[in-house]
Structure formats: structure tokens, C-alpha cells
Amino acid sequence: MSYIGRSVRRLEDPPLLTGKAQFVADLVFPGEVAMRVVRSQVASGRILGLELEQARQLPGVAAVWSANDVDLPPIGFRMSDVGGLERYRQPVLATGYVRYVGEPVAVVLAENAYLAEDAADLVWVEIEELEPALDATRPGTFLPGLSAEAALIEKGYGDIGAAMARSQHVIELELAVGRHTGVPLETRGAIGVWDGDILRMYGAAKVPHYNRLAIAGMLGLAPEKVHLHESHVGGGFGIRGELYPEDVLVCAAARRLGRPVRWIEDRREHLTAANHSRDQVHRVKVGFDDQGFILVIDDEFWQDQGAYVRTHAATVSDLTAAMLPGPYLIPAYRARGHIVLTNKTPAGTYRSPGRYEGTFVRERIIDGVAARLGLDPTEVRRVNLIPEDRIPFQRGVDALGTEVTYDSGRYHDLLDRVLRHLDYPTLRRDLEGRRAAGEMVGFGLAYFVEKSGLGPFDEVRVEVDTEGRVEVITGAASLGQGVETSIAQICAEELGVAIESVRVTHGQTDRIGRGMGAFATRVTVMTGSATAMAAASVRNKALRIAADLLEASPADLRMEDGRVFVEGSREGPSLTLADLAMAVAPGSAGVERHGPGLVATEEFLADHMTYPYGIHAAVVVVDPATAGCKVLRYLVGYDVGRAVNPMLVEGQLVGGVAQGIGGALLEEFHYDEAGQPLSASFMDYLLPTAAEIPAVELVLREDAPSPLNPLGVKGAGEGGINAAGAAIAAAVDDALGLPMAVARLPISPERLHQLLNS
């Protein structure tokens, strides 16, 4: 039976539906203590003293520690270390200075979470307040003699000056995207357990193998003595699973106290302590000709990094600069990105990092060109799109250390399909009619290229036990995206077994020695390809064993539904996978000839990413009375190369759209002039609900499979969010009848009110 391409129901779901699934907060260890983090309530200041004794005296408190009581190095960089960033790393507990509201200053360990919170209230931190830095476009100093601009990221190609001089038209724009983040519904959590020899951390996510090495290094343990364990994970979106101070603290405390240490974040902590993202200001100059063909983009941007450079180092700015040109030719391009420290929560990646922002900028540029020339914005896109005969297309820049080459794509074709699906001329006419009748409705469209399948490797082991059950073991991670199902589908298809017999084990460092985890939309491409290879190896081994037992040539054998038989004689003698596993089980005769176990390990290597692409289109209505904006219709056209499970791809896209609409209309972290966060609850940081998200229409295509992997797949994780800000901005412009009115996301009622009254 064929599994790839089928919308099979998820293997993950039964425990999640019945309340049996175990998230980190559901785990209980005998003798555990609860950790509470005492956090800075001041955005910027010098620590003059800490008073911990009163908290230590409270009955039920096991320990209270500040930076003076722990000897741990700052948290290092997992990716994109461009050099010179070391002094901006975050200490595990504040040392000398506090730099944002929410920064860990001390920890309390007590018999339960209620007591730990009581004791945390008794910790007194004396701070000399300093003027907070809150504007990334005006970098100050981080420390005396050290600029708050941590790095300048520069990318580009072509002669900017000459192209600008050749351009018949030049426009300059200032565009900004507010401060958003992933906000998974499950807050973070970590439990450290030390048995005197092995340290285990439960609550791992995203990158367990990397974090194992990092924690081992920070605690001075051999990596083999540290294991990380992923349980069910309540969403990630880039921010969860990175190494944070709290992860290191539960491990250090477990080792020191000899008791399991449990930390479960509350939502207020989450909104001030887990990574923020976005928050960029772009100043861009664009040269183009009378047809709307863009000759040059020259962009300078400022990334508000918050108080420290965390594990992602320069990742977001790197991706912003690398991916901004998108699906267009753009013969000359330059980006200069300033990574600037401020006194806000530190920033990292959030789903489609750098692309949500860069697509907003690029598609605003296209809309600006169209407005200047009086052309239809979809026509300006068509004029600039990279034609099919230029693909594979070398972008001329690198991203995450890999050369950007668009591996496959039919960009014009997808635009045609989307406009046909929308019946574009009719839609335009309808909206004009409604506007003439006084309704403020508008249409916007945005095009984007995504990236997926970041290497350099992924390794998978496939094992068949003597009852014929198959286990796929991978160092990938699952944050809720359906990894178990899609990987099981690939394995079942390649191996020729029923999906029900396949189990996928992920995120356990004691089951496989290495793994890259789940980020950058990499799992289906990288882990999926390694799974296909390992399953094929197991199948080949099974056929070799069967050939011996059936006295046939492997080439004449066929495996189907977990049985091997001679091709053409399905009714004849056959062997099950269980029989074949038994034949090479320890002590069996087949071991000598075939080696022990019906098992294979394979790695898939990739030095280039693969590039899916898509289009978002939105119809919105603005209510001038409330300055509210409602999305009436939303469409995503997306080429995923090949869909392993179309239902899951659609789920990824629709879920991404909701987050994208949130970022376009609702979500933003605000600070007052003292650096106090004003969006530290769900009353103030507004996630979209079912009332704000329309039914999303999808044009899911498989027209341009990737030539870079055996399955032809590309990723789907970030295509749903990428262009949402850009499409809605264009639609709001159209509704207002004010070209290029929207220069900043989110388009909050306050900003919309200003535009309506401008």
C-alpha cells in the first residue's frame, strides 16, 4: 500500500485526545523540589546587593541562590556565530547588571511551587536604576567602551550605485515590523534529575542533542553522562527548546541538591523571559524602470535584539538579509543589518524568522512601485518574477552558511493559478462595487520564497523486532507538527509494511548518538530522506535473508504488507518481517552470514537548502467606526514539492496563517518609557481566536519537486506565516484607498485610527 501522499490520520493523536499524553509538567519524580526564578523588575540597572536570608529561613525552602552561589558560564551560541558576540551573551543568573524586566536574578528551591513562590517574594534585590535603551535605531553602549551594536550583517551583489543611477524612478521607504513571538500554548518547563552518575533533563524540545552537549559543557560533565528527554511538547515555533538559563539551572540544582528539580514557567514569565522576535526597522531605497522592473534594492535595517545575544546569535538578521530578494530577479542588491542591544526581553527566532519581516519589506516595495507607476501590483510582480528557465537560480548570497540556490520553481505558473482561483478580474470588480457602496474593503497579495531542509546531516536508525514491529529512531524532535506520522508514512512506504506497525522515537539522546533536531523546516526533508534510506536498507537486508531461506534471488522477491514472497506467486511460500528478524536475532543461524538484527542506520547529507514558494492573498474590511480590521477571505497558494501527508501540510499552512494574521493585526510587545513590559499577559498580548481567523483557502501544488532529496519534498512549516503581514498590509491600503499607508505592523486599531484620520 502506498502511504506517501495520503492524508492518513495522525498516530500522535489518541493519547492527546484522551488526556493521557505526558507533557513535561505532567511528569512527577519522587522527592522533587520546585524551582522559582526571581526576576528583575527593572529594565536596566546595576545590582548593588541581594538579600536572600529571609527567603532561606522560610520552612520548606531547600536553597536560594544568586549568581554568587553558582559557578556557571554564560549561554553560548548554537547557530550563526559571526564573531565578536561573546560579551553580549546572557549569564545564567544576572551578574553585575540587570538588563531587562524578567531577567533571572536568583532562584528559590522549595518543597512545592506555591512555597517557592512565597519564598521568591522574600528575596530583595537592590538595584541602582539606569536609563533604559529602547530604540534599536540609536545604539548606545552595552558596557563602558562596548557599543550596543553587536554586529553588522552585510550581504549583496551587483553595483548598487550604477544601478541606482540607471533607474528611471527611485523610491525610499521606512518600514517596521513590531515585536512578536511564538507563544506556544504550553509554557516552557524543565526537570533535572541526577542519579549520582547520569544527569537527565526532561522537557527538552527542538534540539535535544545540541543542548545535551551545551549543558554537559557548562556543567563540566562528559556528554555521555548527560541525557535529554523530550515528552509531548505543546508547540515550539522557534522559541521553545533553545537553551535558556532555566534549563541549565534545573540541571545544576539537581546535581547540587541530589534531588529532582522541577521548573514550570508561568505565562507572565513566558511573555517576558522566553525569546521575543521580529522588531525590525528597515530603511530601503529602490530603483526601477517604467515597466516596474526593479533594478536595485538597497536596504539598511535595525534588529532590536533585546538585552542579550542568545543561542541564535545573528540568525534572524542573516536570514532577513539573505531572503529579502525573494522570488524576483533584482539585478543589484545590498542589505546592511544592525544587531542592536536594548533593554527588552532578548530575541531569537520565531517561525519564518527574517522572512516575515523581509517579505513585508519586499512586497511593500512592489506595491510602492505599482502605486508610483499606476500599475496593477500583480503585474509588477509578474514583471519581476524569476522565469522558469533561469532555475536553478543562484541568488548571489548565502543563508545560514549555505549558498542560496533556488532549486526548483514555477513562479509565474503559481501566480496564474492563484489569480485564476480567485477569478481576479471579477474579484476586483466586486470590491470596487462594494467600495462604491461605502464599504471599506480591499484586496492584497504577496509572493514569497521560503527555505527548508537545513543540513548538514540527519541520521536515522530503523529496527525491526522479532514480532515484526518497526521502530524508527531519530534525533529529530516533535513540537506538535506531526513528525511521528509523516516519518512513519515514509518508513511504511519504503519498507512495505502497514503504518500501524511503525513507531517513531524522537528527542531521546540515550537512543541515538546524534541528531540535529527540529528547526528551520528541516524534518520532513532531512529526517524524511534519512528514513527513506534506512528503511530501504532494512528492506534490502530483509530480502537478502529471505533469499537464503526461500532459496531464491533477492531480485525475484517482493515485500508487501510486511511479507516477503517470490514475485508473481503471492500465494506461494512467504516470510513475515518477524520471521526475518528472528532469523538474524542473537543466537540465530543467520547472524553469521547477515550480521545481527534486522536493522540499518543511514545518514542523509545536504549542503544546500531547498526552497518552496508561495503566494498569500487577503480580502479585508475596515470598520471606520471602531478602527477595526476583519479578514474576510484568505488564500495561500503553495508549492511544497511533494506532500507526504497533504492534511498535515494544510494544517501547517492554516496554522501559520493564523499566527501571521496575529502579527499583522493584533500581536505586539509594548514597553513604557521605563522599559516596563506592557504586554505580559494574554489580556495585553493578543493571540488571534476563532473569531478573527477566516476559513483559509488553499491552492496546494506539487509542480516543482526538489531535486535535492530522494523524496522530492520541501518543507511546509513556515509558508503559512511568511507573507501574511505583507498581504494584509496591501489589503488594508486598498480598503483605505491610500496606497502605501501601512508602513508598520501590526496594524492595530490605534494605527488604523491614525490612518483613517490622516
Added chain:
Amino acid sequence: MKLNVNGVDYSVEVEPRKTLADTLREDCGLTGTHLGCEHGVCGACTIVMDGSPVRSCLLFAVQCEGAAIETVEGLARGGELHPLQQAFWDHHGLQCGFCTPGFLMLAKGALAENPDLTGDALREVLSSNLCRCTGYQNIVRAVEDAAARMRS
């Protein structure tokens, strides 16, 4: 005190300040009820109390003596999923699944009050809870489908 959860009496000893959600999770061992915000917005902790969906993070356990409490663990009968659970599975109404128990209990309580809930009115009710993964589309579909199955 005694708590009646899914028809079973639990004897628990709790501080007056302990929330119902924490008590269900820690003292009754029913960890299917999740905590997403602890300030009554996200609805991950939604349970059904005396027939109505409520936020268990906004109640103290001591307020709930004598009430009939239903949690996600009580939905399936034996090995058979409740129509809402089945429909969430069939329609891919969950991804990470963290918000799912809350949505199931919200829908159960809402459909008990109005079995014909559909369209905009249903979306309005479902907007009580937050989901960060699905974009809600499949949750709405699942509840509509389950409601139809439950009516017939």
C-alpha cells in the same frame, strides 16, 4: 475534602489557596487538564462543572465540593472515543494537542447547552479558548461534525 470527578469521589487535603486545576493535576492525578495561562484567558484548563464549561484555573478546589466535575479523562467510554474526540482526530483538529482537552470540554459543555450550535455562533463560543497551532479551521469542522453525529 471530597471532589467528585468523572463520577469518582476523590478525598484530597488541600490548602484553601490551591486552585481546582492544580488539585485535579496534583492530588487527583488527572493531568489531562492543562494550564496555559493561569489567568482565565487561554481556556486550556476548561472543565465541565455541573454541566457548564468553566476555567479550572480560576476556581479554588474548596469551592467545588459537591459539584459534578468532568474532565477530558472522563470523555471516552471504555475503549470508545467520545464523538468529539473522534471528530478532532478525523479532522486533524489538533497539532501539539496542548489546548485540546480544553477545547473538547468547552465544546462538550457548549453542545450540552445548545446541541444545534453551528456557524458564527459556534465560532463565537470556540473563541473562548486559544489554540496556537491549528488556525482553528479544523477545530470548527470537528465540532460541527461531532455535533451532527451527536444529534443523530
